[in-house]
């Protein structure tokens with residue numbers, strides 16, 4: 001049932017929690033909801049082997065890396081019904097937008113049913129479609145998601161909110177998406193935390209004024225960006241830290257707080273993803289949030 005296989009060193013926690021959840025819109029028993037909530041907040045990946053996304057024939061016809069040109073993702077803003085990052089035009093563009101809108105809606109329903117504790121507190125962010133094979137893709141080390149990292153957004157500060165992501169493998173040839181999952185956030189923070197610097201006061205308004213960021217970059221956002229870069233930039237850490245390799249089969253779904261779970265996508269092609277933002281005070285164990293953990297290390301408020 002669990003797709004994890006041991007890789008190099010073993011990890012002392014089991015970061016993949018499988019749930020036999022049958023459908024996007026089913027409300028599970030309260031005990032299951034509690035299990036999902038606590039696994040997620042403790043840094044687990046919730047694996048839903050029975051949740052697939054139905055791709056329509058005219059949508060599969062558009063499955064090709066060509067639709068993104070030199071980019072890696074098609075992106076969709078569900079709030080504005082706006083598609084970006086693709087050269088597709090006319091009917092094809094409309095078909096793609098409809099597919100992403102449908103996925104975005106189903107992912108939102110899933111989060112609502114699995115995590116009633118967050119009801120009314122979740123902000124739906126962007127949706128993406130990822131048609132490019134990961135293995136062998138050429139990128140700068142900073143954008144290279146085959147290196148273990150936690151997520152942080154350079155242009156879109158989260159102001160301490162959690163990044164919750166739902167992923168569905170829609171590979172039409174039945175190929176898995178292979179990830180590495182690294183050590184718990186506590187261990188990451190212990191290793192890299194002392195080297196993280198508070199940003200220079202006065203820099204954040206300048207970055208906003210220059211439109212480098214869409215809103216004010218908080219000290220928390222600045223530290224998470226440094227953490228993302230330090231993890232990706234450390235070759236020895238990439239090789240030696242405790243980690244698991246996980247195959248997520250085609251037609252399966254998984255979700256995680258990707259600002260907390262160290263992850264790397266190693267291979268696979270065709271995936272849908274929906275991002276949500278969750279305020280720390282909606283969590284049942286807020287002390288486990290990166291905001292609180294980094295705040296404790298620095299001995300100050302970071303937002």
Ligand SMILES: O=C(O)CCC(=O)C(=O)O
Pocket residue numbers: 130145151177258263264265271273
């Ligand atoms: O595309 C993937 O499978 C995951 C890439 C990644 O690091 C992310 O979406 O945060």
Ligand SMILES: [Fe+2]
Pocket residue numbers: 145149150151258263
């Ligand atoms: Fe990531």
